[in-house]
């Protein structure tokens with residue numbers, strides 16, 4: 324029998340109780356994106372004793388993340404550690420009684436079935452609508468609750484999706500904003516407390532669902548301006564939108580690969596992500612020898628980084644790469660083909 328005294332302040336609450344705590348401890352949650360939002364949610368849910376956390380992120384820790392991403396430190400940034408691995412390392416120190424699974428991977432139609440296997444609930448910590456619509460499609464099909472969150476500049480937004488019981492993300496936002504239309508953290512900046520507010524709202528709704536208190540879930544779309552302290556809760560309408568092909572007809576275009584791309588321009592960061600179908604892990608030593616004439620190369624167990632001015636390439640074991648120095652997908656594909664080979 325596990326010592327549950329560490330959760331005493333939590334199950335003292337009549338809202339949770341020992342019964343709710345037991346349910347929380349046997350639940351599995353996936354957190355997609357471990358940046359400003361996801362790192363805060365992961366921290367809160369690990370400390371709350373969620374039995375299994377699957378942490379999915381495709382990126383590495385950089386110095387500029389430390390202002391708001393609570394699970395990382397300067398060592399992680401210096402080592403270019405994948406966020407998923409750094410978060411796993413830190414959360415295991417915080418709570419050794421739960422299962423923490425870091426997945427340094429991209430969530431896409433090809434990987435989602437595997438990455439979401441056995442999951443009860445999904446928390447959104449992503450920074451793009453393509454991934455959110457993919458999560459929405461998957462969760463509608465599997466009838467899994469998921470919790471949308473977004474934060475940019477001084478404003479945050481969050482909403483709980485309970486498939487079959489209310490509007491989904493596509494009911495609220497029929498189409499993804501066009502590239503450049505939506506503010507991004509990289510162009511507009513972000514204050515850490517804004518992300519922490521959104522992630523706290525997401526986490527409390529997650530705890531309600533996990534503790535078996537779904538009837539208390541807040542079904543409104545919350546918008547907050549933390550600078551002005553202006554908060555609005557918008558009624559999402561109760562029933563799914565009549566024209567939503569996901570809720571009404573069971574159509575999942577993002578999951579079925581009719582929508583979405585194989586390259587993703589990364590959120591105003593002058594970088595493009597490229598997916599490869601490498602079937603065997605990349606041999607970093609061989610690749611480092613090949614790339615060293617062009618500029619600095621270093622690698623660890625997870626990834627290799629090479630400077631090939633004016634570009635910088637980060638490549639992961641499975642061939643997925645991030646090309647920095649361009650936002651043009653075809654130029655990035657060209658750089659990849661030239662230096663990595665396809």
Ligand SMILES: [Zn+2]
Nearest residue numbers: 491494567570
């Ligand atoms: Zn819908």
